[in-house]
Each structure stands twice: as C-alpha cells, then as structure tokens.
Amino acid sequence: MKFIETSIPDVKIIEPQVFGDERGFFMETFRTTLFNEHCGVHEFVQENHSKSSHGILRGLHYQTENIQGKLVRVTKGEVFDVAVDMRASSPTFGQWVGVLLSAENKRQLWVPEGFAHGFYVTSDEAEFVYKCTDVYNPTTEISIKWDDPTLSIDWPLKEGIKPNLSAKDESGLLFSKAPTFK
Template sequence: MKYIETEINDVKIIEPQVFGDERGFFMETFRVDEFNKSCVERHFVQENHSKSAHGILRGLHYQLKQTQGKLVRVTSGEVYDVAVDMRKSSPTYGQHVGVILSAENKRQLWVPEGFAHGFYVMSESAEFVYKCTDYYAPEHEVSLLWNDPELKINWPLVEGISPSLSAKDKVGLLFADAPSF
C-alpha cells in the first residue's frame, strides 16, 4: 500500500496495490503493521457500512467524547469525502482535505480523531465502509454545517440542485460556533 500525504499532515490517502486480470482483482485493504508504521498506531473497534443515493450529503460529523478516527473507503460508486480539522491547537485548525473516493480508484482516507467528517455522493448511489477507533456515541455527536462560508469547501454539487441532507445536518453549527478540541 502507498500512503500519500495531504495538505493536512495527519490526514492520509491510502492507495492499495491492486492485482488484476481478466478474472477480476485482489487487493489488501488493511494491514495493521503497515498502518501503524506509515500512518499512526490505532486499534479499530467498529466497522460501518452505508448506502446512499446520488446527491446525499452526510456530515460534517464528529464526537466530542469517544472521539473517532475513521478509515474510510467506497466499495460501490463515487463520493467526495471531506475531513475538517477541529483541533484548536493545530496549525491546520479550520482547514480541510477533500478527496474523491470511488470503487474504481479504491483509495481510502484516514481521518484522525479531532476531525469533522462528511461525504457527498457523486454517482447514482454509493456504498461507504469505514472502520472507527471508538464506538458511535450519538449523545456526544456534533454536526458542523456542510456549507459554512468560513470553511470554503468546494463540494462538487450538480448546479442548481441542493444536496439531500438529514434533519440534523440541515441545522448543523457554524464553524465559529462549533466546539473544538
């Protein structure tokens, strides 16, 4: 696997080596020894799998307690995936990384603890799988407003069509009002 640096030092793109022929392909999606050496030492406790239709935007979410690092990938379709640094002591506080993840490019993104995370479905539908370093704790979850003008996230939206949001994401907090770490 290849570990690719991003604009934010702690966020990594992970590109697997894919072995394929006319029968299909094989790839390793995770190796704890390589991840610990090339990224950061973490123990994953939960894995989630979601399916979303085109135009769905999920996020930007983070937990104030039981903070979650997430190793995310797409097994079907294509998404624009975003990680926002919510660590006040970080030199990249308030900055974000945006990456296209797809079943075709097979890339993964490591989103460390202390980051808000979300994605927008660019294909007809997408299946999204992610490992977490701590358990989901809805009582500690914060939703950051996906289109906060201060963050300047350039979501690849279809012109003239608003993304489909959950009730909690419609009332997400502005970055200036959101609690940080």
C-alpha cells in the first residue's frame, strides 16, 4: 500500500497494490500495522456501506460526541470525496481536501477525527464503504452547508446543476456557525 500526502497532512490517500489478470484481481485494503505507521493508531469499531445515485451529495457531516475518523472507499462507481478541517487550533482549520475515489482507481481516503466529511456521486450510482473509529450518534451530528462560501469547495458540478440533498443537508449550518474542535 502507498500512503499519499494531501494538502492537509493528517488526511491521507491510500492506494493499494493491485494484482490482476484475466480472471480478476486481488488487493489488500487494510493492514493495521501499516495504517498505524502512516496515519496514527486508531481502532475501527463500525463499518458502513451506502448506495447513492448520480447527483446525490451527502454531507458535510461530523459529530460533536462519538467523534469519528473514517477510512472511506468506493466499491462501485465514482464519488468526489471531501474532508474539511474543523479543528480550530489546526494550521489547516477551515481548509478542505477533495479526491476522486472510484471502484476503478481503488483509492481510499483517511478522514481523521475532527473533520467534516461529505461526497458527491459523479457516476450513475456509487457504493461507498467506510470504517469508523466510533459509533454513529445522530443526536450530535452536525451538517455544514455544502456550498458555504467561506469554504469555497470546488464540487465537480455541471454549471447550473444543484445536487440532490437530504432535508438535513438542505438546512445545514454555515461554517462560521458550526461547532469546532480544539
């Protein structure tokens, strides 16, 4: 596995070594010792799998309790995946990283605790799998507006097209009003 730096040092792209032939392929997607060496020591306690159609945008989400780090990957289709630093004491506070993850490129993204996370489906549909370092707690979940002008996230939308959002994400908070981490 190759661990690739991003513009936010704590967020990492993980690229597997893929072995394939006409029969298919094999790849190692996770090894604790390598992950801990490159991303810090974390214990994963929950794994989730979602399916979404083209144009759906989920996020930007985080929890103020049961704070989750997420190791995310796409098993079908393609998404533009985004991590936003919500750690007020961080030199990269308010900055974001965006990466295309797909079943084809087989990349993963490590989104540490203290980050908001979201993704936009660019293919006809996508299946998204992610390991979490804490359990989901909907009572402390925060949603930040996907199009917050302070963040200026460069979502890969066609001009004039608005993404398909949940009611929760439609009413997300502005970044300036959202709770932060120390």
